[in-house]
Amino acid sequence: xxxxxxxxxxRNYPMGCEDGQEGRLIELGRMVDARARQILDKMGPLxxxxxxxxxxxxxxxxxxxxxxxxxxTDEDLHEILARIRExxxxxx
Numbered sequence: 001x002x003x004x005x006x007x008x009x010x011r012n013y014p015m016g017c018e019d020g021q022e023g024r025l026i027e028l029g030r031m032v033d034a035r036a037r038q039i040l041d042k043m044g045p046l047x048x049x050x051x052x053x054x055x056x057x058x059x060x061x062x063x064x065x066x067x068x069x070x071x072x073t074d075e076d077l078h079e080i081l082a083r084i085r086e087x088x089x090x091x092x
Contacts, residue, residue: 001017001019039055
């Protein structure tokens with residue numbers, strides 16, 4: 001097991017990971033740091049615990065939204081069907 005120091009908004013957080021996963025953990029840390037800085041840019045200074053709580057909620061919301069595919073409407077389905085018919089007609 002390895003320990004990697006992950007900087008998030010000018011503070012280092014030691015994190016353990018399996019050997020060979022250090023680069024992945026560092027890259028994820030960079031992503032979290034960038035998102036935390038975006039939050040601070042919008043909200044202004046926050047205490048560390050408030051920033052980390054806000055960051056967790058924002059990231060959880062982004063994950064949940066990403067996993068929810070938008071439902072196709074009847075209009076969408078009609079447009080898709082019309083396009084399929086058009087393509088079928090062109091290749092027939």
